[in-house]
Amino acid sequence: MALxxxxxxxxAALALACAPALPLGAQDKxxxxxxxxxxxxxxxxxxxLPMFTRKTGIAVKVVALGTGQALDVGxxxxxxxxxxxxxxxxxxxVAEGYGVDRRDVMYNDFVLVGPKSDPAKAAGxxxxxxxxxxxxxxAPFVSRADKSGTHAAELRYFKQAGVDPxxxxxxxxxxxxxxxxxxxxxxxxxxxxxxxxxxxxxxSFRNRGxxxxxxxxxxxxxxxxxxxLVNPAKHAHVKQAEARAFMDWLVSAEGQxxxxxxxxxxxxxxxxxxxx
Amino acid sequence: xxxRPRSLCKILPIGQPLRPPPATVNTLSLAFGEAWAMxxxxxxxxxxxxxxxxxxxxxxxxxxTLLALxxxxxxxxxxxxxxxxLVVVLNALLGLPAVVVGLAVYLLLSRAGPLGAxxxxxxxxxxxxxxxxxxxxxxxxxxxxxxxxxxxxYAEQLHxxxxxxxxxxxxxxxDLRFSLVTIVLAAFGRAIxxxxxxxxxxxxxxxxxxxxxxxxxxxxxxxxxxxxxxxGLVLLAIVLALNVGAHLMKExxxxxxx
Amino acid sequence: xxxxxxxxxxxxxxxxGFAAGGxxxxxxxxxxxxxxxxxxxxxxxxxxxxxxxRIMHGLLAPTSGTLRWANPERRGEPRRQAMVFQRPVLLRxxxxxxxxxxxAVAGVRSHEREARARAALDRVGLGTFADRPARVLSGGExxxxxxxxxxxxxxxxLFLDEPTANLDPGATREIExxxxxxxxxxxxxxxxxxxxxxxxxxxxxxxxxxxxxxAERSDVDRFFRHPATAEADAFLKGELPWx
Numbered sequence: 001m002a003l004x005x006x007x008x009x010x011x012a013a014l015a016l017a018c019a020p021a022l023p024l025g026a027q028d029k030x031x032x033x034x035x036x037x038x039x040x041x042x043x044x045x046x047x048x049l050p051m052f053t054r055k056t057g058i059a060v061k062v063v064a065l066g067t068g069q070a071l072d073v074g075x076x077x078x079x080x081x082x083x084x085x086x087x088x089x090x091x092x093x094v095a096e097g098y099g100v101d102r103r104d105v106m107y108n109d110f111v112l113v114g115p116k117s118d119p120a121k122a123a124g125x126x127x128x129x130x131x132x133x134x135x136x137x138x139a140p141f142v143s144r145a146d147k148s149g150t151h152a153a154e155l156r157y158f159k160q161a162g163v164d165p166x167x168x169x170x171x172x173x174x175x176x177x178x179x180x181x182x183x184x185x186x187x188x189x190x191x192x193x194x195x196x197x198x199x200x201x202x203x204s205f206r207n208r209g210x211x212x213x214x215x216x217x218x219x220x221x222x223x224x225x226x227x228x229l230v231n232p233a234k235h236a237h238v239k240q241a242e243a244r245a246f247m248d249w250l251v252s253a254e255g256q257x258x259x260x261x262x263x264x265x266x267x268x269x270x271x272x273x274x275x276x
Numbered sequence: 277x278x279x280r281p282r283s284l285c286k287i288l289p290i291g292q293p294l295r296p297p298p299a300t301v302n303t304l305s306l307a308f309g310e311a312w313a314m315x316x317x318x319x320x321x322x323x324x325x326x327x328x329x330x331x332x333x334x335x336x337x338x339x340x341t342l343l344a345l346x347x348x349x350x351x352x353x354x355x356x357x358x359x360x361x362l363v364v365v366l367n368a369l370l371g372l373p374a375v376v377v378g379l380a381v382y383l384l385l386s387r388a389g390p391l392g393a394x395x396x397x398x399x400x401x402x403x404x405x406x407x408x409x410x411x412x413x414x415x416x417x418x419x420x421x422x423x424x425x426x427x428x429x430y431a432e433q434l435h436x437x438x439x440x441x442x443x444x445x446x447x448x449x450x451d452l453r454f455s456l457v458t459i460v461l462a463a464f465g466r467a468i469x470x471x472x473x474x475x476x477x478x479x480x481x482x483x484x485x486x487x488x489x490x491x492x493x494x495x496x497x498x499x500x501x502x503x504x505x506x507x508g509l510v511l512l513a514i515v516l517a518l519n520v521g522a523h524l525m526k527e528x529x530x531x532x533x534x
Numbered sequence: 535x536x537x538x539x540x541x542x543x544x545x546x547x548x549x550x551g552f553a554a555g556g557x558x559x560x561x562x563x564x565x566x567x568x569x570x571x572x573x574x575x576x577x578x579x580x581x582x583x584x585x586x587x588r589i590m591h592g593l594l595a596p597t598s599g600t601l602r603w604a605n606p607e608r609r610g611e612p613r614r615q616a617m618v619f620q621r622p623v624l625l626r627x628x629x630x631x632x633x634x635x636x637x638a639v640a641g642v643r644s645h646e647r648e649a650r651a652r653a654a655l656d657r658v659g660l661g662t663f664a665d666r667p668a669r670v671l672s673g674g675e676x677x678x679x680x681x682x683x684x685x686x687x688x689x690x691x692l693f694l695d696e697p698t699a700n701l702d703p704g705a706t707r708e709i710e711x712x713x714x715x716x717x718x719x720x721x722x723x724x725x726x727x728x729x730x731x732x733x734x735x736x737x738x739x740x741x742x743x744x745x746x747x748x749a750e751r752s753d754v755d756r757f758f759r760h761p762a763t764a765e766a767d768a769f770l771k772g773e774l775p776w777x
Contacts, residue, residue, distance in 0.1 A: 032398055032479075032481075037497065040494075041494070041497055041498050045482075046482070059484075061398065061479070061481040061482075061484050061485075062481060062482065063398055063479035063480070063481060064479075064480065075388075076386045076387055076388040076389075077386075077387030077388055077392070078386050078387050078388075078397050078398065180497055181497070182494075182496065182497025182498050182499060183496070183497050185499060186496070186497075186499055189499070201498075204498060205498060205499040206498065206499040206500050206501075207499030207500075207501055208499070235387060237387065237395060429623060430623055430625075432588075432593050432617075432619065432623070433619065433623035435592075435593055436591060436593065436613075436616065436617045437613070437616075437636050437639050437640070437687075438612060438613040438639055438640065439639045440610075443638075443639055447625060447635060450625070450626075450627070451625050451626040451627075452626075453626075532667060532670075533626045533627075533667045533669055533670070
């Protein structure tokens, strides 16, 4: 019996120890931001959010998803703010009444990454020329294929290059992974394949293997980020005041400086773009 | 034939030690080193993540156990129409992918969903619910099985004493408590090692809903394999320690109680 | 609402039959069990003795015929009959805990339970075993505990299904003396045994069951001296080849 009693005492103690996890609802003064994997994984949020929280006492909880999913979370009212990079989709989001007060915040750029040996001879400053070369050489190319902003950009560039990668290379050289930026980079690294990536994730990515940047600096590869307030008229629970404080701070001189000051290996990842 | 599909392990980063570049050859030893260093200096970030994982999964196990044990036992002992169908459904639910559970709980808790007013999506409470839903069928089905086996031995005696279904179910649960601990621990192992559901309903928010598995997924995404494997080792150690404990306890109890 | 102490007996079985899986196990059983004399059921293996006892005790429902107690037990009321099985079924708790559980199920108020359980243990000589895990007792001790559990509930009828089949002679004697004292306290004893010596020692009347029927019923002395049926005669000769 003594053993039983001890066992049950242990169980009871466990139950008590867990109890505090249950009532953990939303804390005061916090907002949920639905954003993209590129901003989270590049480490930008880890750099700028503490500054904002120190100043305002508002905690920012970032849920990192693909742009499409992030907008969807906003549409359902599960976030207060969305912070994404797909201008056409953002404008549609606002036009449909799900979001209000869209603001430009910053941009970064895409880079075409590929094997150091560059077997397709894709290197240069022209993204369409690079993709054409890859398609011509049928060199392995990894696509995120996850309806993310990066995926949308990749398809746009292929179109501009006059290549239909799905029709020409699906199952052979064009590999659709359906994954986020990091996993797609891991795949490309182990396959020694070409891949379109955002510079931020690429710079903070550690498992590069034989990969390097092949194409960069093409003006078409600029990747603008916008921030949108989830429409309080549609979702009354949106923490409007705190959310607006966050958006205001992002586009303020202070927020813009914070963004510009984030560097990896001395390289700036994001460039302020707010107009006042 | 340059583009012939490569084997899966070539695509997974784990398979890398086979490749020539020396940077990745020692991924595993790096991971051990990093994991050990983090544990040795009691890295606060690591501790926070581990503590949240334990809190969420233990809560889920407590909630699921309190509901699933009586349910499984009742299913073993009571006779009613549709019982066999229910057992089949319950056993089928064992194979439920965590992501599906996560999605269902997400749609339920989303502001646009039926329980949206609670406002607990992207909080630890949502993760507790998702994990509890995930492991409920596991605990209920295994408990039902072990109670049903014991019931064959005990049924006549308990009927003879005049014990009703409720008293019988609780007597059996009490008698089987040491096997049930093993079941509950298996459920805990599934809960704490699960990534799909908590990722969806918790959102992997840094410092708030980031647990070991979602942190591992994130670090893997970032290509930070040593840190990911390090966290994986911590996870493994916790689950292993719990199971060793349970095994010893069961051994002792069996010697003691026969 | 029947009084909890209302007499159960006599028990009347009319044309009771039992079939399972297309096989007839009992057929046409007409039987009246009166209070008082110790009834011992004997018969060859597979004759249906155990099924008959389980039907009487309510563990099995007859597939035909009727069974009537004078004042039947009702659902939710404490039972007024008990049964001891060939293999005692004890819970994985202490010796005392097993008795406390049975008392709780029987609706005995909690402050009375422990005293009653301890008294029951003392009467079968298990008083010092109270805190031991029940399942690690020897076979004889386990069966004595099962008997103590049954007696403690103060049943009007006690059914026993070969309670000593797995026990050595010493343990068997102990069980027999407990059964005798339960009888002395006024409880009706109905027992199945394969041990003819035991049937003689403990029985007042014999129910001889053969191939699903009650082949013969008579008092002990007459049954063993002059079995009325050829089946009983053959059975006794088979069981006691040295006769």
